[in-house]
Amino acid sequence: MISSDLLDMMAFSYNKGIDSLDGALAMVSERWLYLPSSDELPCSDDTPVDNEDQNFIPNLLLFLLEFIWAERNDWFFGVDMGIYHTTGINPLVPVVPDGFLSLGVARRKGGQSRKSYVVWEEEGVVPSFVLEVALGIGRSRYTSGDVQREVLYWYDERGKRYLTPEEQLARYRERFGELP
Incomplete structure (x- = not known):
């Protein structure tokens, strides 16, 4: 199977008059010579966007x-x-x-x-x-002490929410009492 990069390179080579595979491969090799180092690349845009x-x-x-x-x-x-x-x-x-x-x-x-x-x-x-945390999917209210926030929950294919470990423990205690 021919990669899309190779096809792009072949089309570019043809348009530039490079008629051999060796010439095209030399052009690809040159492409790698000019990649910047990690010190030359930006590592922050100073724009906080995450919650x-x-x-x-x-x-x-x-x-x-x-x-x-x-x-x-x-x-x-x-x-x-x-x-x-x-x-x-x-x-x-x-x-x-x-x-x-x-x-x-x-x-x-x-x-x-x-x-x-x-x-x-x-x-x-x-x-x-x-x-990638996708907010808005499986979102619900959660209260811890006097702090209330929206959190993500896991749901099964029928839309039923899975219980958190804390909820599972509370349900166990309701049915059977304290853990042994």
Whole structure:
């Protein structure tokens, strides 16, 4: 199967008068020579747009992974971080999910935190899990003490909401009393 990048390159080559595959491949190689480093790419636009839940969920996942995989150094979980890649129209425009996990990469790059996740600096390793918290789906009111907020709940295919662990525990106590 021919990739869309190869087809684009072939069409561009034809329009530029490059009539051999070697010439076209040389042009693709040149494209990779001019990709900026992570130090040259923007890592923040200083525009806060996430709400509390969009920060809480990916940061909780990061905390759990750091606890569970404390001894591992072959993974990276980014939160609200730009992912620069070459599969889109412009490699200078990042995708910025709420969170993402990449496996098979160094936890810290050269002992430093990453400013952005730059796929061409990660030997082509793309995230294997991407999280985008979609507010408005499964939304309901939740009260904790005197604080009330909207939260997301899981629903089954029939639209019935799954009980939270706290609700499951309360239901158990109603039926059977305290835990043994």
